[in-house]
Amino acid sequence: MNNSSVATAEKKETALYRMRHSLSHLLAAAVLEIRPDAKLAFGLPVENGFYYDFDFGDTPIGEADLTDIENRMNALIKKRIPFVRSEMPLDEALAHLEKGGEVYKMEYARELEEKGFAENGNISFYTMGDFIDMCEGPHLEHTGEVPKKSFKLDRISGSYWRGDETRPMLTRIYGLAFESGAELKEYLEMRKRAMERDHRKLGDELDLFIQDPEVGVGLPLWMPNGTIIRDELEKWARETEFLGGYQRVSTPSVTRKELYIRSGHVPYYEDSMYPSMPVDEHDDYYLRPMCCPHHHKIYASRLRSYRELPVRLCEYGDVFRYEKHGSLSGLLRVRAMCMNDAHIYCTPEQVEEEFRAVIDMYLMYYGHLRMGNFRVRLSLHDKSSDKFVDNYEEWERTEAIVRNVLDNLGVTYEEESGEAAFYGPKVDIQVKNLMGREETVSTCQLDFVMPERFDLTYVDAQGEKQRPFILHRAPLSTHERMISFLIELYGGAFPTWMAPEQVRLVPVNDEVMPYAQELEEKLRNAFVRAEIDTSSESFNKKIRNAITRKIPNIWILGKQEQESGSVTWRRYAVKEQQSVSFDRALEALETLRDKRMMDNFADVDLPL
Ligand SMILES: [Zn+2]
Numbered sequence: 001m002n003n004s005s006v007a008t009a010e011k012k013e014t015a016l017y018r019m020r021h022s023l024s025h026l027l028a029a030a031v032l033e034i035r036p037d038a039k040l041a042f043g044l045p046v047e048n049g050f051y052y053d054f055d056f057g058d059t060p061i062g063e064a065d066l067t068d069i070e071n072r073m074n075a076l077i078k079k080r081i082p083f084v085r086s087e088m089p090l091d092e093a094l095a096h097l098e099k100g101g102e103v104y105k106m107e108y109a110r111e112l113e114e115k116g117f118a119e120n121g122n123i124s125f126y127t128m129g130d131f132i133d134m135c136e137g138p139h140l141e142h143t144g145e146v147p148k149k150s151f152k153l154d155r156i157s158g159s160y161w162r163g164d165e166t167r168p169m170l171t172r173i174y175g176l177a178f179e180s181g182a183e184l185k186e187y188l189e190m191r192k193r194a195m196e197r198d199h200r201k202l203g204d205e206l207d208l209f210i211q212d213p214e215v216g217v218g219l220p221l222w223m224p225n226g227t228i229i230r231d232e233l234e235k236w237a238r239e240t241e242f243l244g245g246y247q248r249v250s251t252p253s254v255t256r257k258e259l260y261i262r263s264g265h266v267p268y269y270e271d272s273m274y275p276s277m278p279v280d281e282h283d284d285y286y287l288r289p290m291c292c293p294h295h296h297k298i299y300a301s302r303l304r305s306y307r308e309l310p311v312r313l314c315e316y317g318d319v320f321r322y323e324k325h326g327s328l329s330g331l332l333r334v335r336a337m338c339m340n341d342a343h344i345y346c347t348p349e350q351v352e353e354e355f356r357a358v359i360d361m362y363l364m365y366y367g368h369l370r371m372g373n374f375r376v377r378l379s380l381h382d383k384s385s386d387k388f389v390d391n392y393e394e395w396e397r398t399e400a401i402v403r404n405v406l407d408n409l410g411v412t413y414e415e416e417s418g419e420a421a422f423y424g425p426k427v428d429i430q431v432k433n434l435m436g437r438e439e440t441v442s443t444c445q446l447d448f449v450m451p452e453r454f455d456l457t458y459v460d461a462q463g464e465k466q467r468p469f470i471l472h473r474a475p476l477s478t479h480e481r482m483i484s485f486l487i488e489l490y491g492g493a494f495p496t497w498m499a500p501e502q503v504r505l506v507p508v509n510d511e512v513m514p515y516a517q518e519l520e521e522k523l524r525n526a527f528v529r530a531e532i533d534t535s536s537e538s539f540n541k542k543i544r545n546a547i548t549r550k551i552p553n554i555w556i557l558g559k560q561e562q563e564s565g566s567v568t569w570r571r572y573a574v575k576e577q578q579s580v581s582f583d584r585a586l587e588a589l590e591t592l593r594d595k596r597m598m599d600n601f602a603d604v605d606l607p608l
């Protein structure tokens with residue numbers, strides 16, 4: 001077993017931790033019953049259960065063995081076997097481990113000794129019946145304390161010893177474990193629901209995006225349907241930013257190294273950037289990880305008077321970040337993304353008002369999109385880390401400004417040290433996904449470093465040059481991240497205004513096809529995305545297909561509709577259908593679209 005680390009120290013107090021930990025011993029003991037030669041590596045509790053890593057040599061085990069192992073674990077639980085602690089001096093411990101051929105445990109025991117973690121030079125072991133494991137606890141008193149049906153072996157995966165790709169590949173067996181059988185059941189149901197809504201699965205089923213190995217991992221290709229969703233978000237942002245007094249700019253995705261030396265990205269952020277590329281002689285270029293330096297250059301391109309501040313420059317900009325291969329996931333973690341970026345240059349007196357306007361914009365977006373499951377985090381620097389620019393006074397001052405804005409807005413937030421940007425404090429919007437996992441969706445940062453580095457100035461009322469502050473903000477995050485959340489939040493059913501196909505016209509037979517074609521053309525001229533189901537499927541199948549594609553509006557067209565110039569309207573989220581004249585239906589549809597109504601929720605009525 002593993003030793004403790006600071007991060008897990010407090011969790012160790014809980015009964016659940018002890019139970020999950022004890023279950024990993026039970027797992028190892030049960031595995032050794034069927035594979036006595038397996039070598040043990042680490043086993044640990046995790047957020048939903050536990051795991052253990054094994055080296056099975058040339059005879060790996062498979063998912064089919066899990067039931068047998070689980071039965072053996074249950075048999076050990078029934079026996080109420082006590083966990084008994086003992087200690088051995090290091091040489092004795094090493095000799096004991098060597099006898100069992102436990103090469104991984106030996107390596108770790110030596111490391112404990114080197115680092116001085118071994119207690120009085122002793123290594124602790126826990127015995128559970130015939131099974132003995134190097135471990136520092138804590139465990140249950142005896143195996144019988146595991147509640148009935150509260151655990152389940154889940155899956156098998158590969159895992160490198162110590163997470164190191166150059167070391168042997170081990171077999172990791174995962175188990176789920178909760179305080180009761182009911183909680184385990186609840187978790188399994190939640191996971192099933194989440195898997196049905198997984199943005200990778202729905203992204204494929206609804207033709208939103210693909211990934212192609214020849215293009216590269218983490219580089220999604222947006223299909224026509226996904227591009228419509230991006231465009232609609234972008235259009236909304238453009239309108240919102242226009243009303244907020246922003247100016248749009250367009251800047252390039254590659255840039256000379258000089259710029260990132262000046263900005264500090266090279267010393268502080270290089271690990272997250274693609275490697276530099278030599279272009280021309282003696283000149284290195286980078287794919288940009290952020291748009292900020294380009295916007296700063298636009299600000300600096302001419303003398304600015306206090307009269308024109310705040311200057312708000314915005315751009316949906318492509319940015320590129322180097323994420324480790326193993327951490328790439330669907331649209332959530334990618335290597336190329338398009339960000340709802342903007343930089344606000346303002347006087348110190350304007351900071352508070354600008355910050356407030358930005359936070360208001362965030363709350364408007366999130367409220368509108370019904371992304372209720374978020375918390376606000378005030379991310380501060382950490383004095384003991386070298387990840388942050390070294391200027392204690394400015395950190396204190398700017399952190400106080402941001403705290404003050406949040407307090408005045410009455411926003412509930414939590415403070416966290418060490419999560420700031422390297423150039424200033426930030427407010428993060430932390431959204432929980434369907435599995436309860438939290439991710440940062442967007443941030444708003446107050447920057448006191450870049451104005452200095454880029455020598456940004458404005459001329460004040462006295463004719464003196466002053467330094468502006470900069471706010472960095474991206475309320476709609478990147479398209480990749482935001483849309484991955486929205487797909488899962490809506491289960492793929494987008495409101496009319498964002499939906500790739502807004503209306504599906506379903507003629508009940510071929511005789512009404514001319515009427516369907518007439519309506520399709522009228523809809524196209526009104527910039528509505530509509531399609532006729534021309535397939536030879538049965539009527540019921542056509543309706544089912546439209547529902548599977550999560551199309552918000554189905555207009556059914558029969559003889560009666562044709563004669564009266566009407567449609568029978570069926571919505572995705574609502575069972576009842578209603579008949580209305582085509583003219584009224586189109587008007588209602590335009591209202592749904594233009595007001596960006598969230599008609600993917602059943603509580604929103606049609607504006608008829
Ligand atoms: Zn243990």
Ligand SMILES: [Zn+2]
Nearest residue numbers: 290291292472
């Ligand atoms: Zn920025």
